[in-house]
Amino acid sequence: MAHAHTNSNDLPHVTVRGYLIGFVLAVVLTVASFWAATSGAFRGESAIVALAVLAAVQVIVHVVFFLHVNASKGQRWHAMSFAYTILMSLILIVGTVWVMHNVHMLMMAR
Incomplete structure (x- = not known):
């Protein structure tokens, strides 16, 4: 066996x-x-x-x-998927805040 x-x-x-x-x-x-x-x-x-x-x-x-989730070889894909999730979340959050700020500034200009 x-x-x-x-x-x-x-x-x-x-x-x-x-x-x-x-x-x-x-x-x-x-x-x-x-x-x-x-x-x-x-x-x-x-x-x-x-x-x-x-x-x-x-x-x-x-x-x-x-x-x-740690830095060991077996956990590398889990860590990479977590890092990707964090990156996409940051892009979404920062982009949303940026757009809302620009809309606010344009609305205040009128």
């Missing part, structure tokens, strides 16, 4: 400790986001930047600790 040999380094190492660390980090980042939005510590654009940074860090925490 032939046995298939797999490289254990390509498989994600799933532990309860890893899930707990990810959960604690996600809760801390969520609480920090609510605090940043409700405390008044950040005003205007700095609040948006702070929330965007906290959201980006939380996405990374979820991808690493819960989806187990």
